[in-house]
Amino acid sequence: MDSPDTAPSTPPSSLANSPPTGQWPLTDSKKPNVVVIFADQISAPLLHIHNAASPIKTPHIDALAARSTVFSSAYCAAPLCAPSRSSLCTGQLPTKIGAWDNASPLGCDVPTYAHYLRREGYETVLAGKMHFIGEQLHGFEERLTSDIYPGDFGWSVNWDQPDRRLEWYHNTSSINQAGPCIRSNQLDFDEEVMFKSTRYLYAAARRKPSDRPFCLTVSLTHPHDPYTIHKKYWDRYENQDIPMPDVYVPDEDQDPHSKRLLHVEGLTEEKPPDEAILRARRAYFGAVSYVDDNVGRILEVLRECGLDENTIVIFSADHGDMLGERGLWYKMSWFEGSARVPLLISYPQQFTTKIIPQNVSSLDLLPTLVDLVGGSIDSRLPLDGTSLLPYLESANGLDITNDTVYGEYAGEGTIAPLMMIRRGPWKFVTCPVDPPQLFNLRTDPKELQNLATSQTPEIRNVFTSFVKEAHERWNFTNIHDEVLRSQRSRRVCWDALTRGRFESWDYQPKEEAREKYIRSNVPLDELELRARYPPVDHLGHELPRGNAKGVAGSYNQ
Numbered sequence: 001m002d003s004p005d006t007a008p009s010t011p012p013s014s015l016a017n018s019p020p021t022g023q024w025p026l027t028d029s030k031k032p033n034v035v036v037i038f039a040d041q042i043s044a045p046l047l048h049i050h051n052a053a054s055p056i057k058t059p060h061i062d063a064l065a066a067r068s069t070v071f072s073s074a075y076c077a078a079p080l081c082a083p084s085r086s087s088l089c090t091g092q093l094p095t096k097i098g099a100w101d102n103a104s105p106l107g108c109d110v111p112t113y114a115h116y117l118r119r120e121g122y123e124t125v126l127a128g129k130m131h132f133i134g135e136q137l138h139g140f141e142e143r144l145t146s147d148i149y150p151g152d153f154g155w156s157v158n159w160d161q162p163d164r165r166l167e168w169y170h171n172t173s174s175i176n177q178a179g180p181c182i183r184s185n186q187l188d189f190d191e192e193v194m195f196k197s198t199r200y201l202y203a204a205a206r207r208k209p210s211d212r213p214f215c216l217t218v219s220l221t222h223p224h225d226p227y228t229i230h231k232k233y234w235d236r237y238e239n240q241d242i243p244m245p246d247v248y249v250p251d252e253d254q255d256p257h258s259k260r261l262l263h264v265e266g267l268t269e270e271k272p273p274d275e276a277i278l279r280a281r282r283a284y285f286g287a288v289s290y291v292d293d294n295v296g297r298i299l300e301v302l303r304e305c306g307l308d309e310n311t312i313v314i315f316s317a318d319h320g321d322m323l324g325e326r327g328l329w330y331k332m333s334w335f336e337g338s339a340r341v342p343l344l345i346s347y348p349q350q351f352t353t354k355i356i357p358q359n360v361s362s363l364d365l366l367p368t369l370v371d372l373v374g375g376s377i378d379s380r381l382p383l384d385g386t387s388l389l390p391y392l393e394s395a396n397g398l399d400i401t402n403d404t405v406y407g408e409y410a411g412e413g414t415i416a417p418l419m420m421i422r423r424g425p426w427k428f429v430t431c432p433v434d435p436p437q438l439f440n441l442r443t444d445p446k447e448l449q450n451l452a453t454s455q456t457p458e459i460r461n462v463f464t465s466f467v468k469e470a471h472e473r474w475n476f477t478n479i480h481d482e483v484l485r486s487q488r489s490r491r492v493c494w495d496a497l498t499r500g501r502f503e504s505w506d507y508q509p510k511e512e513a514r515e516k517y518i519r520s521n522v523p524l525d526e527l528e529l530r531a532r533y534p535p536v537d538h539l540g541h542e543l544p545r546g547n548a549k550g551v552a553g554s555y556n557q
Contacts, residue, residue, distance in 0.1 A: 031373055032347065033204070033311040034117070034215040036365075037298060039291045040081070040129060041224040041331060043320040044074070044340040047288075055243065056285045057236060060296030064315060067348045069392050073359045073403075074343035075422055076319040077384075079331040080411040081149070081224075082131040084318040084362065089113060089130070089138065091366030091385035094408045095474070100483050101411040102149070103156040103490060105134035111381065113366040114139030117215045120375040125200060128193040128219030136507040140217070143507050144196035148189045148221050151505040153494035156487055162415040163263075169412060170225070170330050171266040178227035178280035180234035186287075187230060190220050194294055198301050205305035205545070206533055215369075218298060223287030223321070225330065227279070233286030242282045244274065245324035247446050254327070255450075256434045261332055261413045277324050284323055305533070306545055312372055313346040316362060332413040334420040334429045335447055339407065347372075351392040358403035359422045364388050406473070410483045417479045421466055428466035432476045438463050 048054040049065045050072055077087035083099035089112040090097055097110055114124040118139055127144040133151055137143065149155075155168055181187070197218045204214050222229075251262065262268045272280070295315060302308040322328040322337040331338045341362060345351070363385035370377050371389040384406070391397045407420035418431040425442035438452040438459070451459050497503070518527060529536065535543040 031213045033213050035311055036217045036314045037295055038219040039317045040221045041319060041321045042317040043323060043337050044342045045336050047342055055240060056288050058292040060292045064346055065344055067353060068344040068346035069351055069354050069356060071343040071356045071360050073357055074341050075339050075405045075407060076341050076362050077407055078409050079319045079333060079338045081318055085131050088362040088365050091363050091383050093384045093406060095479055096382055098486060100486055101157040103133055103153045106132060108135045112139045113369045116370045116375055117373060120373050121212055123212045123214045126217045127197040129221050130219055134505055143509055144200060145192050145509055146507045153490040156490045157412050158487060159415055159484055169264050172270050172272055174225040174227050175272040175280045176276050178276060178283045180231040181228045184228050186221050190222055193220060201301045205307055220291055220294060222291050223284050227283040229283050229286040229290055233290045236289055237282050237285055242278050247326050249326045257414060258328060261328055264413045265329055281323060315344040317341045354396055356391050356397040358397060359405045360388060361405045417476055419470060419474055426462060430470045
């Protein structure tokens with residue numbers, strides 16, 4: 001696809017599609033179902049939908065893109081798991097909700113897209129990772145699985161000891177130990193997520209047409225490190241050229257934040273050999289293909305159950321992965337590999353296929369979802385995201401001029417608030433303790449030339465304007481003090497909570513096994529008929545779908 005700041009005159013032939021046939025907005029009786037699929041730490045610039053030269057095999061995501069509005073310049077609000085997810089769920093920047101790091105709690109009084117859709121009559125269900133700290137539902141009526149990561153204060157960052165590497169920080173083991181596996185924590189988790197998600201969809205297909213529409217969020221943990229994947233996916237890249245990272249920056253030439261990241265990740269003391277880098281990248285490519293197969297599985301279930309015609313499908317991620325570019329790994333920076341995310345919205349019955357090159361944010365998901373289901377947002381409450389519905393309804397989005405994105409980061413690797421502004425071709429990054437950065441991604445897509453010190457008048461004016469805007473938008477001293485206060489408070493609480501009897505905050509899914517499968521309180525023949533899908537009569541003739549309500553083997557019935 002085109003670069004993030006080049007607007008295509010027409011969509012590629014692979015994205016050709018017939019115009020939508022429905023009318024928007026929909027009536028209440030036609031409210032669509034919603035499936036939101038998140039991958040974890042997937043690098044948008046490496047995906048084939050954004051990079052035709054990509055060696056990563058993603059046929060299902062490619063096919064979904066061919067039926068979607070594809071946002072080719074979408075960014076996370078924070079390049080770290082929990083802050084990014086709290087922001088995308090609430091449509092608010094991290095500074096508004098105190099989403100500083102992977103142990104920052106999200107207030108139970110902050111509305112999420114699950115709250116808004118549930119208020120509109122939707123059954124809101126989550127399967128997989130969301131990295132909530134403390135309260136674990138945040139508007140979701142049901143969680144089908146627990147989370148893969150702890151929901152407590154154990155991973156709080158400590159800016160009072162900026163040089164100390166905490167034991168849970170990323171390190172080089174994920175790179176040096178990269179390779180194929182038979183099982184891993186990540187595989188165990190995602191297989192449970194997929195089983196519970198597809199079972200839920202099969203149960204939804206058995207419902208009566210008058211039942212509530214659903215919003216199912218399927219949140220996978222792949223391709224997040226460690227860089228290991230089942231041999232089946234490792235073997236997909238056998239005898240295939242795995243490219244080394246494209247950009248190399250010597251340690252002495254790294255910017256201050258990148259030098260801190262090298263220290264945080266243990267890369268200052270130990271440099272992975274090229275052989276390990278290639279293994280890590282191959283495993284990551286395989287993990288992306290694993291995500292792709294799971295996306296295909298969800299789409300297949302929707303099709304075979306006849307749910308695809310009235311289901312909006314969204315695919316995105318919390319942040320990216322540098323994967324060795326510039327010598328950096330994982331996330332935690334505002335470089336493209338870490339900060340850009342895929343964003344696909346598919347509902348071909350209503351919206352034409354197109355590529356949107358303007359900058360958009362994961363913050364935009366909440367207001368977009370509310371608009372898509374015909375809901376309303378309380379305008380008196382804070383909201384940083386903007387609905388993407390105008391892009392979806394437009395022919396190509398070129399008449400929409402607002403393409404400013406803001407990002408905020410205060411997690412590990414930085415020692416002061418690290419902020420980003422993305423507008424047009426420009427990316428501006430500022431932090432009180434570091435020199436500013438300014439890149440023109442149209443002329444310098446690899447972010448090799450920091451223009452912050454340029455004396456060219458036009459560039460100088462752009463830079464000066466960004467500096468002024470940043471200081472008007474962010475009170476860096478107050479934000480820094482608030483981050484320190486939060487970190488110190490959580491450390492006191494965590495120190496206390498780990499003494500004596502430990503009470504986990506991690507979610508325990510509710511599942512009543514006594515109400516599933518074959519039980520004595522329902523006649524066996526009736527039970528089997530009610531559970532079968534598509535439904536049939538007593539002679540095996542198929543009945544209209546949606547007239548049966550399954551019991552045996554169905555979700556929570």
